[in-house]
Amino acid sequence: MMPDAFDEYCSLFHQDIFEEYGSLENATAGNVADLRLENLKALQVYLETILVREDISLKSLLRKTISDIWFGNAKSARYFLEQTLQATRDRLHKIRDDKIKLYSRE
Numbered sequence: 001m002m003p004d005a006f007d008e009y010c011s012l013f014h015q016d017i018f019e020e021y022g023s024l025e026n027a028t029a030g031n032v033a034d035l036r037l038e039n040l041k042a043l044q045v046y047l048e049t050i051l052v053r054e055d056i057s058l059k060s061l062l063r064k065t066i067s068d069i070w071f072g073n074a075k076s077a078r079y080f081l082e083q084t085l086q087a088t089r090d091r092l093h094k095i096r097d098d099k100i101k102l103y104s105r106e
Contacts, residue, residue: 002064005039006046009084010065017069024080028087040092047085051078 012031021027035043050061055074062077071077 002061003042003046005035005042007065008039009035009043010062010067014068015070024083025087028080028083029090032084032087032091035091037095040088040095044085044088044092047081047088051081051085 009031012034013027017027018024021030032040032043050058053061055078058081059071059074059077062071062080071080
């Protein structure tokens with residue numbers, strides 16, 4: 001079952017996303033930065049679960065979202081999801097590190 005957090009994240013992508021962000025890496029990092037903590041955690045768990053699937057299955061899964069971007073092949077879909085997972089992990093680490101810094105100042 002696809003969590004709302006994944007569908008919400010995918011909805012942030014549109015055909016002109018690369019004009020706005022310049023690269024997939026910037027787009028995934030930028031859109032992940034806008035998610036709430038609970039959605040980040042749900043997104044991470046879901047991505048870790050689905051990335052064990054075959055590439056074609058991942059492309060099919062992305063077609064079920066409300067995203068307005070298209071992937072020419074299954075490997076591109078996997079790359080998008082892997083970049084999203086990495087951006088999600090990076091964001092969660094940053095949030096954790098910021099909390100540690102905040103508490104260490106008190």
